[in-house]
Structures are given as C-alpha cells and as structure tokens.
Amino acid sequence: MKTPAKILAAVLLSASVGCNHLPGKPGLRPETQRPDQTHDFATLYKTNCSACHGDNGKNGPALPLNNPVYLAWAGHDAIQGIVSNGVPHRLMPAFGPGAGGLLTAEQVEDIVNGMMKNWGKKDVLNGQNVPAYNPGSAGDPTQGQAVFQRNCASCHGADGKGVAGGPPHVTGSIVDPSYLALISSRGLRDIIVAGIPEQKMPDWRGDASGKPMTDREVTDVVAWLVSQRTPHPGTMVTPADKRKNQAAIAPVQSRGGR
Amino acid sequence: MSGLKQKGIAIYRWLDSRLGLAGPVIEAAEHPIPKSSASWWYVFGSAATVILMMQIVTGVLLALVYTPTARDAWNSLNFLNHGLTLGWFLRALHGWGSDFMVAIVLIHMTQVFMFGAYKFPRELTWILGVFLLLMTFGMAFTGQVLRFDQDAYWGIGIGASIMARVPFVGSKLVHLLLGGPIIGATTVSRFFALHVFVIPGILLAFVGLHVWMVLRLGINEWPMPGRLVRRSTYIQEYEAEIHKDGVPFVPDAGWTDAMFAAAIILAIMACAALFGPIGPTGPPDPTIIQTVPKPDVPFLWIYALLALLPPKLETPILLIVPVVVICVMLALPFFAGEGEKHWSRRPIAVLMVLVIAVSLGTLTVVSLNPPWSPEMTAWSADPVQPRFLRGRTPLERQGAIVFQEKQCRNCHALAGLGGKRGPDLASVATRLTEDELVRQVLQGGGNMPAYGSALSPAQTTALVAFLGTLNGNERPARDPSLELTHSNAAQKQQKF
Numbered sequence: 001m002k003t004p005a006k007i008l009a010a011v012l013l014s015a016s017v018g019c020n021h022l023p024g025k026p027g028l029r030p031e032t033q034r035p036d037q038t039h040d041f042a043t044l045y046k047t048n049c050s051a052c053h054g055d056n057g058k059n060g061p062a063l064p065l066n067n068p069v070y071l072a073w074a075g076h077d078a079i080q081g082i083v084s085n086g087v088p089h090r091l092m093p094a095f096g097p098g099a100g101g102l103l104t105a106e107q108v109e110d111i112v113n114g115m116m117k118n119w120g121k122k123d124v125l126n127g128q129n130v131p132a133y134n135p136g137s138a139g140d141p142t143q144g145q146a147v148f149q150r151n152c153a154s155c156h157g158a159d160g161k162g163v164a165g166g167p168p169h170v171t172g173s174i175v176d177p178s179y180l181a182l183i184s185s186r187g188l189r190d191i192i193v194a195g196i197p198e199q200k201m202p203d204w205r206g207d208a209s210g211k212p213m214t215d216r217e218v219t220d221v222v223a224w225l226v227s228q229r230t231p232h233p234g235t236m237v238t239p240a241d242k243r244k245n246q247a248a249i250a251p252v253q254s255r256g257g258r
Numbered sequence: 259m260s261g262l263k264q265k266g267i268a269i270y271r272w273l274d275s276r277l278g279l280a281g282p283v284i285e286a287a288e289h290p291i292p293k294s295s296a297s298w299w300y301v302f303g304s305a306a307t308v309i310l311m312m313q314i315v316t317g318v319l320l321a322l323v324y325t326p327t328a329r330d331a332w333n334s335l336n337f338l339n340h341g342l343t344l345g346w347f348l349r350a351l352h353g354w355g356s357d358f359m360v361a362i363v364l365i366h367m368t369q370v371f372m373f374g375a376y377k378f379p380r381e382l383t384w385i386l387g388v389f390l391l392l393m394t395f396g397m398a399f400t401g402q403v404l405r406f407d408q409d410a411y412w413g414i415g416i417g418a419s420i421m422a423r424v425p426f427v428g429s430k431l432v433h434l435l436l437g438g439p440i441i442g443a444t445t446v447s448r449f450f451a452l453h454v455f456v457i458p459g460i461l462l463a464f465v466g467l468h469v470w471m472v473l474r475l476g477i478n479e480w481p482m483p484g485r486l487v488r489r490s491t492y493i494q495e496y497e498a499e500i501h502k503d504g505v506p507f508v509p510d511a512g513w514t515d516a517m518f519a520a521a522i523i524l525a526i527m528a529c530a531a532l533f534g535p536i537g538p539t540g541p542p543d544p545t546i547i548q549t550v551p552k553p554d555v556p557f558l559w560i561y562a563l564l565a566l567l568p569p570k571l572e573t574p575i576l577l578i579v580p581v582v583v584i585c586v587m588l589a590l591p592f593f594a595g596e597g598e599k600h601w602s603r604r605p606i607a608v609l610m611v612l613v614i615a616v617s618l619g620t621l622t623v624v625s626l627n628p629p630w631s632p633e634m635t636a637w638s639a640d641p642v643q644p645r646f647l648r649g650r651t652p653l654e655r656q657g658a659i660v661f662q663e664k665q666c667r668n669c670h671a672l673a674g675l676g677g678k679r680g681p682d683l684a685s686v687a688t689r690l691t692e693d694e695l696v697r698q699v700l701q702g703g704g705n706m707p708a709y710g711s712a713l714s715p716a717q718t719t720a721l722v723a724f725l726g727t728l729n730g731n732e733r734p735a736r737d738p739s740l741e742l743t744h745s746n747a748a749q750k751q752q753k754f
Contacts, residue, residue: 024534026339026346032407032540035548047639051662059644061658091656091663102548162651172651178723179653181716182660234715 041114068121070194131215144224177233290504294480296511301518302366308519326450331406350530374599375478381591400453407538412551481599559621629678657724687729
C-alpha cells in the first residue's frame with residue numbers, strides 16, 4: 001500500500017472505532033422523558049426538595065432529611081404521608097397526586113425510598129430508649145417549662161429567647177409568636193427528638209443534663225412552647241381593630257371619597 | 259487499462275451525442291468573470307447551494323425512518339437517536355445543516371447588499387434571493403415542527419395564534435395550516451408535505467433560476483468607489499472589463515468556492531459530532547406543564563421580540579412590519595437600482611446592516627437566558643445557599659422557607675440562582691428598610707404583584723426578617739425616623 005492509502009485506511013479505521021465515543025452521541029434513552037416518568041432519586045430530590053431541605057438533605061432552612069436518626073425514628077410511612085399530603089396550614093407543601101401535587105404516587109415512593117437508602121442507617125436507634133413518634137398525650141406546659149430549663153436553657157436561654165455568643169448558643173428566639181405560628185407541634189417534636197446535626201442541635205440524647213429526654217419530657221416541652229402561641233402573631237392589628245377601622249372609613253367610602 | 263479508457267470515452271461520446279450537455283456545462287464552468295471577483299467574499303452563494311444538497315441527501319435518508327404522524331413522530335425521532343446506528347449523526351447533520359444554511363444565506367444576502375450586487379441588471383436575481391431567504395426560514399420553521407416535541411408543539415401554537423390575528427381570514431388560515439382548528443392528527447402531515455414537497459420544490463426551481471441568472475448576467479464585479487451603475491452604459495462597461503481583465507470561473511475562482519463549501523460541510527460535521535442532534539425535547543403533550551418551550555436559533559429573535567413588545571403593539575407589528583419589510587426588500591433594486599455600489603459611499607446601507615445585525619444579535623442573546631419569564635421550578639429546585647442561613651435565627655430560617663414556598667424564588671434570584679424576572683435579592687437589605695420590605699411584599703408595585711392576601715402576618719414577619727438579613731457585607735438600609743419611634747412600636751407589639 002502506498003503511504004496516502006495507508007493514512008486513509010488508518011483514518012477510516014479510527015473513525016469507525018471513534019464513532020461510538022463522539023461527544024455528540026446521545027445516551028441510550030430519550031434525554032427528556034415525561035416528567036412523571038422520572039424515577040431517579042437524585043433528580044427527584046433536586047427538583048422537588050432541595051430548595052428548602054438543602055443540597056444533599058443538609059444545610060437548608062427546613063428540617064434536614066440527611067439525618068439517620070430522623071429517618072429511622074419517623075420511618076417510611078410517616079415520611080411518605082408528609083411528602084404526599086404536606087403539613088396542612090404550614091409551609092411543607094403536598095407533592096402527592098391526591099393533594100394537588102405534581103408527583104405520582106410512585107415518585108413519592110421513589111423519594112422516600114431514596115432518602116432511606118442513601119441517608120438512612122437501619123440500626124441507628126437499636127437498643128435506644130427513643131421517644132414515640134406520635135405524642136401519647138397533650139403534655140403539661142408547666143412541667144415542660146421545668147424540663148426546658150434543665151435541658152435546653154444552656155443554648156436557648158431560660159426563656160427560649162436565645163443567647164448571644166455564637167454556636168452552640170442559639171441567637172434568636174424560639175418563642176417568637178411568628179416562629180411558633182409557622183412551625184407545627186409535629187415540627188417542634190421532630191427537631192427536639194432528631195436534632196439538627198449541622199447546627200449542633202443535639203437529638204433527644206445529647207441534652208445538657210447528660211441523660212436522654214423521655215417521651216413525656218419531649219411532649220411537655222412541646223406543650224410549653226406551643227402554649228406561648230398568640231392569637232394574632234406577626235401583627236399589631238387584631239381583627240377587632242380591623243373591623244373598627246373599616247367601620248370608621250365606611251361613611252367616607254360611601255360618599256365616594258377615598 | 260487503455261482499453262478501459264477507450265471504452266469509457268466511447269460511452270461518454272455515446273451519451274453526449276444524445277444529451278448534448280457537456281458543451282453547455284463546460285462553457286458554464288469556464289464562463290469568464292471579472293478577475294476582482296475571484297475572491298473569498300464571493301463564496302457564500304455556492305456554499306448555500308452545497309448545504310442545500312446535503313440537506314436534501316440527509317433529508318431523504320431521514321424520511322426513510324421518520325413517521326409523519328402526531329402519534330409516532332416523536333418515537334421515530336428517538337428511534338433514530340437511540341435505536342439506529344449513526345441515526346443520531348444523520349439527525350445532527352440535518353439539524354446543524356439547517357442552522358448553517360440560515361446563517362450562510364443571511365451572510366450571502368448581506369454581502370450582496372453591501373457590494374451593491376442587487377443593482378441593474380441583477381434586480382430579478384435579488385428578488386428571487388428574497389424569496390429564497392423566506393423559503394429558507396420556511397424550511398427551518400417547518401423542520402422545527404417536524405421535530406415534533408414540546409418546542410415544536412408550542413412553536414406551532416405561536417405560529418397559529420399569529421395567523422389567527424390576520425383580519426377576516428385569520429381562522430381560515432389557521433385551519434389551512436393546522437388541518438383543523440387545533441393541533442391534531444393532520445397537522446404533522448401538513449407540515450411534512452410543506453417541508454418535503456412544497457417548499458423544497460419551489461426552492462429548487464428558484465435556486466435553478468437564481469444560478470441561471472448569475473451565469474447569464476455575470477458575477478458582480480468588485481465595487482469601486484466612484485464607479486457608478488447606469489442602466490445605459492453598465493452592460494458595455496461590464497463586458498469591456500471581462501474582455502480586458504476576465505478569468506475563467508473554473509479554475510481561477512472556482513477553487514475558493516470549493517474550499518469554502520468543503521470547510522462549511524466539515525464544520526457542520528464537526529458540530530454534529532461534538533454537539534449531537536438537536537432535540538427532541540419532551541413528548542409533544544399539552545398536558546405536560548413542566549416545560550419551557552423555545553424556538554430554534556433562527557427564530558429566537560422573534561421569541562424575544564414577542565416577549566418584549568407591549569401587548570397593544572403586538573398585532574400591528576406582527577401583521578404590518580413583515581409585509582413592509584418584505585415589500586421594501588423586493589422593491590430595493592427598483593428604487594436603488596443605479597448609482598454607487600461601494601459601501602464607503604453608501605452610509606445608510608452600512609448603518610442599516612449594522613442596526614439590523616445588532617438588533618437581531620441582541621434579541622437572540624437576550625433570549626438565550628430570558629429574563630421575562632419566571633423560572634417555574636426555582637422555588638423547589640434552587641437551594642437557599644447555606645451562607646445566607648449561617649447564624650440566622652429560627653424565625654429568619656422560617657422566612658427563608660416562606661421565600662421558597664411562596665415561590666418568590668421563581669422571579670427573584672439569590673446570588674444568581676433563581677428567576678431573573680425581578681431583581682436579585684442577595685443584597686436587598688442594603689436597598690430597602692424593614693418597613694419598605696413589608697410594603698413591597700404586601701402591596702407589590704414596580705411590576706411585582708401584591709402578596710398581601712397570600713401571606714399571613716406571621717409569614718410576612720418571617721419573610722421580612724429573612725430578607726432583612728440579606729445585606730452581604732454592606733451596611734443595611736436604615737430609616738433614622740424609625741429609631742425614634744421603634745421603642746413605642748416594640749411596647750405595643752408586646753401587648754399581643
């Protein structure tokens with residue numbers, strides 16, 4: 001073979017081999033599927049959950065989900081219920097088909113299973129005296145205040161209004177009426193029992209007195225916090241004020257004034 | 259060997275004595291052109307023709323597999339992409355060929371305009387060229403529809419609603435285009451017929467006439483400042499120049515055309531190999547609302563223009579401007595058929611090209627990352643960056659959740675992440691005081707809707723508390739009068 005023919009043969013040979021590795025070659029399946037056909041946990045979590053619960057389930061403003069204690073304690077069914085139906089009157093929206101969400105039941109299942117598989121540790125609560133997921137009673141606020149003083153005050157302050165001085169001390173109040181209006185009792189119980197590891201908030205075991213909180217104690221602390229909710233959080237104007245104001249401007253409005 | 263050669267020549271003679279084509283073809287190839295025109299500036303027309311040939315070949319091959327029905331079109335594209343050896347490359351060649359075709363045709367037209375080549379006696383060549391440009395856009399649009407995906411589906415929707423605005427016959431035109439009142443089973447067949455039979459048929463006939471006239475009237479000479487075109491003398495002057503200084507097209511000028519066309523084809527192949535086929539995006543199902551449809555590159559400027567036009571101007575601009583522009587382009591050689599050809603003596607022409615190029619370019623660039631539409635998934639997909647949450651109080655953290663849950667993020671980015679419809683809020687606290695934030699959130703204004711009825715007082719408090727922390731490393735905005743009254747307000751707050 002002459003040299004040009006050899007070069008041509010080499011180019012053709014390498015081209016025929018290289019065609020399978022060209023950067024433009026599409027993958028095995030359609031790149032864009034119907035949105036309800038996405039079952040990949042990473043994609044589903046990224047597009048639906050990461051905004052509030054943070055990249056990789058951490059460091060978001062909402063409850064961290066990349067927390068084996070929370071996952072083991074709440075369990076598959078409870079989390080599935082929350083993802084599907086949301087938390088009524090609170091900030092967690094519903095994602096399931098029955099409650100107006102855009103995900104299918106299978107996709108909700110994929111998300112829950114994905115969290116359990118990627119972030120969960122099955123035996124993390126084995127042999128632990130963990131408080132029940134659902135509170136057994138309404139709780140006693142007075143008892144709760146005492147428990148709070150014992151277990152929580154070192155970081156949150158005696159009145160729950162926070163302590164200056166940086167972590168582990170919490171700046172900012174957890175008895176602010178607006179905060180208490182936005183977080184559910186369920187959410188408070190979740191944080192007390194499962195903790196927020198990346199913010200140094202310990203779970204029910206890591207309290208200041210060196211002894212795990214009991215189910216009763218957790219329930220009482222939640223009851224004490226909840227007892228500090230106010231009827232009209234976040235506003236200085238009560239509905240009665242509003243009615244009074246409207247009555248005052250009604251005659252002006254009826255005359256066509258502004 | 260010599261026997262074979264003899265035989266070949268005998269066959270050629272036998273054919274040519276019957277066809278008689280060799281003489282005219284050779285004559286056409288060797289036709290004399292002005293020496294100055296044997297230039298790299300005169301290669302775009304032939305390159306467009308070569309791309310057209312490539313589009314025909316790849317188009318025929320695609321038509322062997324493509325199914326022109328609303329139900330199966332998307333699946334057949336995916337079969338080409340994923341189920342057929344090098345089917346993706348075929349689609350990529352045709353798709354990138356289309357984009358290159360539009361670009362080269364536009365460059366060709368600009369060059370012809372700047373060199374004054376549309377002037378006497380080449381008026382009709384220009385007019386056919388205008389139609390060829392329109393048909394190139396027609397091919398690009400119908401081709402985009404045949405790639406029957408979400409972009410195509412909503413693209414036809416836009417096309418149909420533009421047509422529906424035509425007075426009196428609007429709905430009839432929509433029927434004609436879609437094969438019914440809505441995008442249905444017949445729509446894809448219609449566009450298939452347009453893309454494969456109707457437009458290419460006319461296109462090829464017009465290309466034939468266009469090339470025929472180029473040969474018959476001669477290639478435009480290199481324009482010289484001060485050398486004016488006059489109807490009475492131009493032809494004699496041109497022939498004198500050819501006679502004095504002419505060279506045969508092949509080989510003196512033809513090689514630049516061949517080199518450039520080859521380079522363009524190689525560039526198309528490289529784009530196809532590197533970037534792959536264009537689409538298809540998701541299936542063309544109007545029930546899928548999680549989609550951000552966009553037209554192909556040649557139409558992005560229209561997409562941007564339609565988004566930015568004030569609603570009242572839409573119909574007049576959509577219906578009147580294209581007609582005026584096309585009429586002006588068709589009439590151009592009649593009102594500017596004589597006179598200067600050189601760009602240095604035609605400042606208005608240069609300005610027009612610059613303005614049009616900058617406008618179309620700007621609209622296209624803007625449309626790549628459009629700031630006018632909210633990013634509908636940002637509220638659930640774009641995390642609040644951890645640095646905005648470090649050291650924040652529980653209330654402020656709840657405010658960040660309110661910010662996401664109420665979908666503020668869809669219009670407002672935080673440090674670049676999120677929608678671009680409204681201002682980025684990463685440093686909003688340096689611009690607005692707490693009171694101003696409350697007012698803006700509750701009452702809206704400046705193109706932002708009022709959220710007063712969508713937020714509880716607690717949510718507003720938390721949201722404003724969070725927004726109030728977004729001051730970067732700058733001093734937060736403050737209202738000195740507030741500091742005087744703040745103690746009173748705090749006292750009143752404690753009552754509730």
